Amino acid sequence: MAKRPTVYDVAARAGVSIATVSFTFSQPHKVRPATREAVEEAARALGYLPSASARGLASGKTGAIGLFSFAYYARERGLQPDSQTPFGDEANEDFRMFPLYHDEVQRGVQVECWRRGYVLMVGDAKGAAGEADLAGIAGRVDGLAVFPNTVPDDVLMRISRRIPVVELSIPINNTGLHGVSVDNEGGMAELTGHLVEVHGLRDIAFVGPKGFPDKEHRFSGYAGAMVAAGLPLRTVDTAPIGHLADFAASTVAEFVAAGKLPQALVCSTDEEALAYMDALAAAGIDVPGQIAVTGFDGLVAGLVNRPSLTTVRQPLVELGRAGASILIDQVAKPGKGAVTRQLPVKLMIRESCGCQAQPGNQVR
Template sequence: MKRASIKDIARLANVSHSTVSRALSGSPLISPETVSRIRQIALESGYRPSAAARSLVTSRTSTIGVVVTSIADPFAAEVVLGIEDAANERDYSVLLANSNALPERELKVVHAFEERRVDGIIVTSSRVGAVYAEVLSQARVPIVLLNNQHPSEFMHSVMIDNFAASFAATRHLIDLGHKRIAYIGDRFGCQSDTERCGGYRAALEQAGLPFRPEFLVPGNGGPDGGATAMGSLLALPNLPTAVFCYNDMTAFGAMGAASARGLGIPSDLSIVGFDDLFFAQFSAPPLTTVRQPMRDMGRLAVENLLKLLAGDSAVPNANVPGELIVRHSTAPPKETN
């Protein structure tokens, strides 16, 4: 069935096209009685405004472009749910694209979103970093980075306080009595890894524990990297009694490798993750981890983006706190270290 147009409504209401347009947009030039009558006719005839036509008038498309590393990434999936919730509440649509963690693809997607005339762009786990300074000087739309992975002078970003959260996670292990604590990081030079390692080292220093370079092992952010890194730690002559991992996916790989070697968790080895992905509570044993407020971060990114669109002041670099969730993958060490 053909969708009703403004011309159809004008004919049914016996008014001009311009009167219908003004009435549907809530213009004060049209009497309330006429507005009510025209809107009722529009409702009964199944009229829906054209987004394309509206964008020609307002120069807005009510669309936000979102760039994620991969839709298969559990972190990105949770963040996008928060973005969509906040966008839908404000009658915005979301366009989603993958960067596959490739800087050149990320920039290509951002430019493609600009060409499609989105109102604003949110980039999660950006791999571009400082290059954005030049991109922004030419951008026609506001951009907010969420969980930016490289230090830059970018004005608008949303990040968890990685340093404080990692300090708390390491402190938890120290308070349990562990003195030989390893860190499995991320080998790609991410800002979040630098900050999490910084919190780990600061907690050791505050407790008067030595930093052992051999206990600092890179992973790749995935379970395979966590398993390989754990293999390196288990080959050391003096084994750690606890391991703090860059993220939950790394922790799952580390737990699997340790279990395959016959180590009990947490009886022989305590493990802490970072993110609190949905299935962290269902691992065996349930994983102690740092909870990132992923959905809240997505909502905050949208709120800051819409403030920029409205010409209001957005929080330049918003840091949100993490929360240590203690489950059953951590316990006091078997023996005095």
């Protein structure tokens, strides 16, 4: 590559000063049409491309929104950048790998950035999300969106002192960060209610990890509905996502061995639900015939699955858009407090709960 031409080269060729070149691009109306054209002509002839780095340095703005995204997916599964793990086409069932939760949210962020004239910077930690990784992206954006549990809180707080930070899909909290969330509790309560009231189930177990605020809220929704119906709670531990399949298989085996198969498995995520459905199928147990299984998220994979997965659909794209929107607003006019929004969810009744698939429910 030839040396990139700079404002100096353009200025020299056009016979003006670099300031005029700069104005030509940033404040065209302040430049006489004749000189403007001369500058543009020179720029074109030279193949001039303004350096965003220099621009950002001088102006203090980057015009970019950052998203710490893929790391979310990878870290949860223990994937390494140098691994040979298939990330798409190679996998036989890659609609189980893509698009997942964060892919849809990312799309939302991307759409909103597009609409507001920002570019999206997608950064990812190479190992545990340390500060060094984040610096690479936090240092070059005007605002940062992150998924919960991907970045240590103290690092996040530090960053938020410099640029607005929004947590995507985290319950309202007291961290002082901006945040967008969904009605986890209400959605799960409604879903549980469906199993109790429509299907008359009583022995309903909740499957989900501890320690994740959003999952805890889903549990609350489940618990509330069960208690309200006078039914006993029952919980099943879950493994890290990377080991869902093995864990689900052994759990199912235990159920069978103990002869204590619940009537329904209310999972905290679609991914868990699908893993359990696989395990149940492998064990020769019919879903929804012998046991109902439900998820939470509304991924494509649940729609493609047979039986299709009854679940609670989160407005994932909207979630991303709302997050990006908050950031961009904050960049334009920094507010004092944390901005938070909660979005509604939608119950998607499909086959895995025992209902017949409805055309209207085929959609996600």
